[in-house]
Amino acid sequence: MAKSPWVYRINAGSCNGCDVELATTALIPRYDIERLGCKYCGSPKHADIVLITGPLTARVKDKVLRGYSEIPNPKVTVAVGICPISGGVFRDSYAIKGPIDRYIPVDLNIPGCPPRPQAIIEGLAMAIEIWKNKL
Amino acid sequence: MSSMDGIFDYIINVLVFPGGLSALILGLVLKGMDRKAGARLQRRVGPPIIQPFYDLVKLAGKENCVPETARKFIFLNAPIAGSISMALAMVLIPISGVYTPDASSGDLLALLYLLAVPAVVLMLSGSSSGSGFGALGFSREMSLILALVSVALKVGSETGSVITFSLSEIVRVQQVNGPFLFDPVMHPAFITYLLFVPAGLGVAPFDVAEAETEILEGPLLEYSGLIRTATGRMRMDQAFLFYFKWPEITGITSLLTVLSLG
Numbered sequence: 001m002a003k004s005p006w007v008y009r010i011n012a013g014s015c016n017g018c019d020v021e022l023a024t025t026a027l028i029p030r031y032d033i034e035r036l037g038c039k040y041c042g043s044p045k046h047a048d049i050v051l052i053t054g055p056l057t058a059r060v061k062d063k064v065l066r067g068y069s070e071i072p073n074p075k076v077t078v079a080v081g082i083c084p085i086s087g088g089v090f091r092d093s094y095a096i097k098g099p100i101d102r103y104i105p106v107d108l109n110i111p112g113c114p115p116r117p118q119a120i121i122e123g124l125a126m127a128i129e130i131w132k133n134k135l
Numbered sequence: 136m137s138s139m140d141g142i143f144d145y146i147i148n149v150l151v152f153p154g155g156l157s158a159l160i161l162g163l164v165l166k167g168m169d170r171k172a173g174a175r176l177q178r179r180v181g182p183p184i185i186q187p188f189y190d191l192v193k194l195a196g197k198e199n200c201v202p203e204t205a206r207k208f209i210f211l212n213a214p215i216a217g218s219i220s221m222a223l224a225m226v227l228i229p230i231s232g233v234y235t236p237d238a239s240s241g242d243l244l245a246l247l248y249l250l251a252v253p254a255v256v257l258m259l260s261g262s263s264s265g266s267g268f269g270a271l272g273f274s275r276e277m278s279l280i281l282a283l284v285s286v287a288l289k290v291g292s293e294t295g296s297v298i299t300f301s302l303s304e305i306v307r308v309q310q311v312n313g314p315f316l317f318d319p320v321m322h323p324a325f326i327t328y329l330l331f332v333p334a335g336l337g338v339a340p341f342d343v344a345e346a347e348t349e350i351l352e353g354p355l356l357e358y359s360g361l362i363r364t365a366t367g368r369m370r371m372d373q374a375f376l377f378y379f380k381w382p383e384i385t386g387i388t389s390l391l392t393v394l395s396l397g
Contacts, residue, residue, distance in 0.1 A: 003186070003189040003193075004186065005193075006190075029174075029179050032181070034174060034179075034182050035180045035181055035183075036182075037182055037186055037189055037190070046197075048193070072197045073197075135196070
């Protein structure tokens with residue numbers, strides 16, 4: 001039952017560094033997370049693990065929260081990169097609405113700017129464990 | 136009494152073998168093999184072959200959400216209708232030596248029409264979901280089907296005009312005369328069929344309707360939970376139908392039966 005965690009990415013105003021990591025270095029055939037049953041899904045309605053990158057910019061905040069609300073339970077929320085955790089390099093900016101966990105419950109943090117692919121995969125494995133406990 | 140038995144047998148055929156359950160299982164295994172083969176070609180391990188089973192079970196466990204702007208009745212019932220039509224279509228196909236349906240003329244036409252149902256279901260799902268992506272998927276699927284149906288009718292009519300529209304008759308003729316595969320007259324129809332299979336399934340390069348990178352799975356976007364499993368299951372039945380149907384009709388298995396008996 002817990003062998004098919006599908007992953008959905010939300011970019012909350014990220015500089016795209018972490019997104020590049022997610023798209024092209026970490027979750028790619030080289031490290032092959034598909035053998036764990038993980039794959040990206042195009043629709044939030046099919047998602048189990050949510051990867052959120054980026055500090056929550058003011059412009060995108062409502063849309064991110066709206067998109068997040070589309071994801072059915074049970075789900076695991078993962079903050080990828082230091083930006084959703086504390087604001088990262090942007091933390092004193094006027095355009096940032098603060099760390100993600102002011103608005104949504106975060107289950108797992110993967111710090112780094114950007115995190116190494118190995119760190120992302122380890123975080124994903126931990127997220128799968130959390131997801132199994134939530135089922 | 137005999138009619139009661141007949142109905143009971145028919146229901147078993149639709150629900151378990153060769154329809155329903157067995158079509159679902161075999162279709163999912165086919166999909167699993169496809170993913171595994173793709174992975175191996177890319178020099179990686181890949182998911183286990185039964186991964187699609189896990190996917191389907193997982194999707195069933197999610198909350199069942201219906202968008203506010205969706206037409207609820209069509210939205211929820213279209214995938215179910217699609218699954219049922221696939222199960223019914225499976226019952227029509229004779230499997231040599233294992234299963235013979237009640238012979239009737241015109242089976243082939245019924246089969247072709249039933250095969251069009253998943254496409255219609257996809258269109259209905261897309262248009263009733265109330266999302267822009269769904270509507271896009273609906274119109275794309277419609278374009279695809281218009282191109283597809285003419286091909287399907289060509290194939291069907293070629294077979295029909297050469298022999299008959301009855302599937303049992305087709306299999307029996309091949310048991311006597313040898314499989315169609317070896318008959319050069321049927322080769323154009325066979326090639327057309329090979330082109331038709333990925334288009335009918337919505338597999339690349341014919342996946343405009345469900346393009347994941349463009350319209351985010353179009354018609355299926357707003358589905359979650361148990362209903363999503365119904366759409367997945369419909370696709371799986373379709374896959375099984377396509378991959379196993381033509382070998383039956385071209386009599387590859389009848390060839391095997393003949394070889395093993397003689």
